[in-house]
Amino acid sequence: MINILITDDHQLVIDGLQLMLSSETDLHCVATATDGAQALAVLARQSIDVILLDINMPGTNGVEACKRIHQDFPEVKILILSMLKEASLIKLLLRSGATGYLLKNAGKDEVIRAIRTVYRGERYYSPEVADIVMLSLAGDTSGATTSPFPSLSRREKQVLKLIVDEHTTAEIADKLFISFGTVETHRRNLLIKLGARNTAGLVRTALEYGLLE
Structure with missing residues (x-):
């Protein structure tokens, strides 16, 4: 069994x-x-x-x-x-x-x-x-430098930058011309990809690893 x-x-x-x-x-x-x-x-x-x-x-x-x-x-x-x-x-x-x-x-x-x-x-x-x-x-190439995190899409990077800049979900939706629910989906995917528990963790990881550069 x-x-x-x-x-x-x-x-x-x-x-x-x-x-x-x-x-x-x-x-x-x-x-x-x-x-x-x-x-x-x-x-x-x-x-x-x-x-x-x-x-x-x-x-x-x-x-x-x-x-x-x-x-x-x-x-x-x-x-x-x-x-x-x-x-x-x-x-x-x-x-x-x-x-x-x-x-x-x-x-x-x-x-x-x-x-x-x-x-x-x-x-x-x-x-x-x-x-x-x-x-x-x-x-893959054997000499390639690898990130400890999965790659982020262009939209995910946009959402992450606005989160780091302390924008609310509603403000992010307005700035990117996407729905509130779509922003939340991107946020959840970012939490998964970056191994963060909350928004503070996303911000800390983004800044520590230079993910917005």
């Missing part, structure tokens, strides 16, 4: 995954969590083989949670769930201890196959993710 912990801040996703697993006799969802802190608490008190981990969550985000889970519970296999397909972010998560990376548009058969694969100690990537990683590795 493979004991599974599902971690996602959307109940609809949790319900859908539980339904997928319910028909498999060797897969058992023993617990769910809505953020990284809850997941760590579950791992501390229950025996878990595989954790399905979303990376875009409030509080302890997926990147930070992945690092802590790998450090504190190295026997647990970490299968990332995400719609993000940026090579640098994927590689960061793999370096942080993830055993596999599954896109959220995966069907039931792929989800089940991924869980069984990582449980056996093998890596699993959604086909599109595998292609992205391989292309990224092919483009």
